[in-house]
Amino acid sequence: MDMQTSFGGLTLKNPVMTASGTFGFGLEFAPYGDLKRLGGLVAKGLSLKPREGNPMPRLAETPCGMLNAIGIQNPGVEHFVRTVLPSLPWKDVAVVANLYACDAEEFGELAGVLAGEEGIAALEVNVSCPNVKEGGIAFGQDPKQIGRVTEAVKRNAGGKHVMVKLSPNVTDITVCARAAAEGGADSLSLINTLSGMAVDIRRRRPRLANVIGGLSGPAIKPVALRCVHQVVQSVDIPVVGIGGIASAEDALEFLLVGAHAVQVGTANFLRPDFSFGLADDMAALLEEIGAESLEAFRGSLQMEF
Numbered sequence: 001m002d003m004q005t006s007f008g009g010l011t012l013k014n015p016v017m018t019a020s021g022t023f024g025f026g027l028e029f030a031p032y033g034d035l036k037r038l039g040g041l042v043a044k045g046l047s048l049k050p051r052e053g054n055p056m057p058r059l060a061e062t063p064c065g066m067l068n069a070i071g072i073q074n075p076g077v078e079h080f081v082r083t084v085l086p087s088l089p090w091k092d093v094a095v096v097a098n099l100y101a102c103d104a105e106e107f108g109e110l111a112g113v114l115a116g117e118e119g120i121a122a123l124e125v126n127v128s129c130p131n132v133k134e135g136g137i138a139f140g141q142d143p144k145q146i147g148r149v150t151e152a153v154k155r156n157a158g159g160k161h162v163m164v165k166l167s168p169n170v171t172d173i174t175v176c177a178r179a180a181a182e183g184g185a186d187s188l189s190l191i192n193t194l195s196g197m198a199v200d201i202r203r204r205r206p207r208l209a210n211v212i213g214g215l216s217g218p219a220i221k222p223v224a225l226r227c228v229h230q231v232v233q234s235v236d237i238p239v240v241g242i243g244g245i246a247s248a249e250d251a252l253e254f255l256l257v258g259a260h261a262v263q264v265g266t267a268n269f270l271r272p273d274f275s276f277g278l279a280d281d282m283a284a285l286l287e288e289i290g291a292e293s294l295e296a297f298r299g300s301l302q303m304e305f
């Protein structure tokens with residue numbers, strides 16, 4: 001079955017992308033499979049300047065999921081462009097840069113650095129930086145800021161596809177989705193992690209030095225599916241589904257509710273070869289359940305019982 005998918009001017013040979021922060025810069029996973037088998041590769045979050053990230057411990061396991069508070073540790077955008085990007089097979093797999101900044105100007109500047117880079121197919125905007133000026137509330141929780149950041153990135157992106165990544169830590173995710181769409185986003189990706197916490201009763205301490213972290217993995221899939229379903233109904237731009245995908249069936253669930261593609265995150269840690277075979281597994285499963293094509297299956301959820 002033809003698994004190619006196109007949306008917002010972006011063409012992926014299949015709908016499987018790897019989620020930011022869970023696949024390094026891709027080269028770390030090259031020993032486990034052929035990167036060219038992926039539809040897209042979203043690089044770990046990039047900031048203008050290098051960042052050390054949060055203090056350890058910054059990962060904790062929970063039943064059905066994982067908590068992380070890495071804090072966007074990265075070597076900075078210039079390092080990525082100069083030393084990593086040339087080694088990635090960007091002619092055969094869509095390389096997406098994930099951007100992290102703390103105000104609209106800085107986001108615009110980051111987009112400007114990547115605008116002329118041939119190897120970058122799209123920019124994914126991570127709006128989860130706590131905004132100090134607005135009293136610590138994350139960008140991703142404020143529709144006005146989402147709109148401003150999206151506009152700044154789009155203005156400086158040199159025509160590249162701009163995907164805005166939404167947080168589920170809000171009352172109504174459709175309000176944020178509309179703000180990004182009105183700001184000029186070409187697509188939306190969702191969800192980022194859910195805010196969570198774990199404690200150790202013996203040491204009487206939080207399990208993360210940062211106390212609060214982001215929950216990911218199978219535990220969040222129902223929340224992610226609900227968010228994608230709601231957002232697909234609310235905006236006219238394409239949506240990429242993320243959250244707890246650990247099988248071909250999980251991935252197809254997101255396509256059924258209307259996503260154009262999916263991103264795999266935490267599953268990469270459990271099975272480093274998982275993402276490479278996922279598109280083939282999805283194609284086989286589509287055939288098994290009698291779907292005519294990927295396009296016919298996408299968004300074909302029946303609501304009557």
Ligand SMILES: Cc1cc2nc3c(=O)[nH]c(=O)nc-3n(C[C@H](O)[C@H](O)[C@H](O)COP(=O)(O)O)c2cc1C
Pocket residue numbers: 019020021022044045046066068070072098126165191192193215216217218220242243244245263264265266267
């Ligand atoms: C260790 C770790 C690091 C992450 N780093 C980033 C990041 O830099 N930028 C970003 O937008 N999302 C980041 N995420 C969120 C993932 O891209 C993804 O949205 C989330 O984990 C949900 O998908 P999953 O349940 O398949 O893991 C990170 C997640 C994990 C687990």
